[in-house]
Amino acid sequence: xxxxxxxxxxxxxxxxxxxxxxxxxxxxxxxxxxxxxxxxxxxxxxxxxxxxxxxxxxxxxxxxxxxxxxxxxxxxxxxxxxxxxxxxxxxxxxxxxxxxxxxxxxxxxxxxxxxxxxxxxxxxxxxxxxxxxxxxxxxxxxxxxxxxxxxxxxxxxxxxxxxxxxxxxxxxxxxxxxxxxxxxxxxxxxxxxxxxxxxxxxxxxxxxxxxxxxxxxxxxxxxxxxxxxxxxxxxxxxxxxxxxxxxxxxxxxxxxxxxxxxxxxxxxxxxxxxxxxxxxxxxxxxxxxxxxxxxxxx
Ligand SMILES: [Fe+2]
Ligand SMILES: [Fe+2]
Numbered sequence: 001x002x003x004x005x006x007x008x009x010x011x012x013x014x015x016x017x018x019x020x021x022x023x024x025x026x027x028x029x030x031x032x033x034x035x036x037x038x039x040x041x042x043x044x045x046x047x048x049x050x051x052x053x054x055x056x057x058x059x060x061x062x063x064x065x066x067x068x069x070x071x072x073x074x075x076x077x078x079x080x081x082x083x084x085x086x087x088x089x090x091x092x093x094x095x096x097x098x099x100x101x102x103x104x105x106x107x108x109x110x111x112x113x114x115x116x117x118x119x120x121x122x123x124x125x126x127x128x129x130x131x132x133x134x135x136x137x138x139x140x141x142x143x144x145x146x147x148x149x150x151x152x153x154x155x156x157x158x159x160x161x162x163x164x165x166x167x168x169x170x171x172x173x174x175x176x177x178x179x180x181x182x183x184x185x186x187x188x189x190x191x192x193x194x195x196x197x198x199x200x201x202x203x204x205x206x207x208x209x210x211x212x213x214x215x216x217x218x219x220x221x222x223x224x225x226x227x228x229x230x231x232x233x234x235x236x237x238x239x240x241x242x243x244x245x246x247x248x249x250x251x252x253x254x255x256x257x258x259x260x261x262x263x264x265x266x267x268x269x270x271x272x273x274x275x276x277x278x279x280x281x282x283x284x285x286x287x288x289x290x291x292x293x294x295x296x297x298x
Contacts, residue, residue: 057123164210215283
């Protein structure tokens with residue numbers, strides 16, 4: 001039974017970090033993926049070599065499946081936050097889920113309107129490499145769905161590390177780098193460049209929420225959550241690095257598309273990982289008030 005309403009008893013905590021994120025989401029998260037113009041992208045696409053088309057199509061396939069996965073798998077976390085009556089966090093999470101749904105839509109449009117069936121069929125055969133499947137078919141749904149039966153701080157930490165720190169904070173960010181070094185560097189496909197810029201902005205709020213959530217869990221629950229975070233970060237980084245490596249392995253050493261260098265994405269992913277790790281570690285000595293005041297967009 002419910003015994004009170006926070007907004008009636010105390011009012012919304014407008015100074016909390018989730019409310020700051022909610023304010024940003026209302027301002028910057030209102031773009032429409034249906035309004036992006038992919039017509040120049042289609043012209044640029046037609047001029048690409050088969051190798052380049054396949055590279056872009058594989059990255060897009062990974063993003064498409066990943067966005068669907070995070071849209072489907074966020075609900076148990078929202079449910080757990082709701083059950084704890086954390087209204088400010090749930091308000092932000094409504095925008096979070098809506099944004100993931102928009103990301104699914106944008107990639108789906110690009111596949112239909114730019115990539116086309118033939119290359120997409122070819123890309124699909126090997127884009128979701130074995131480590132990708134372990135992460136997105138098993139670990140992500142399992143860690144999130146665990147919250148439906150036991151939303152302990154340790155389980156929440158495991159879910160958030162997987163979802164926010166590794167999938168959003170390491171893998172998606174590495175994917176943007178791939179777009180940056182191929183599309184932006186060659187000044188092609190302005191629609192996709194515009195779409196990923198919006199996406200990146202949305203994701204920076206999602207990652208910031210993950211940092212806030214993990215920091216709060218560590219601050220409130222102490223060493224057992226910190227141990228869980230460390231353990232899950234390390235296990236997931238092994239999988240993330242394997243996924244990037246298996247992506248590199250799809251290309252011959254002397255024939256990387258767009259002049260990319262093998263191993264460069266792995267180095268970038270490791271840097272992202274270290275950044276996230278260092279940020280969360282600070283929560284070990286912070287109070288919730290300090291976390292609310294100091295968490296910033298990444
Ligand atoms: Fe997304
Ligand atoms: Fe996200």
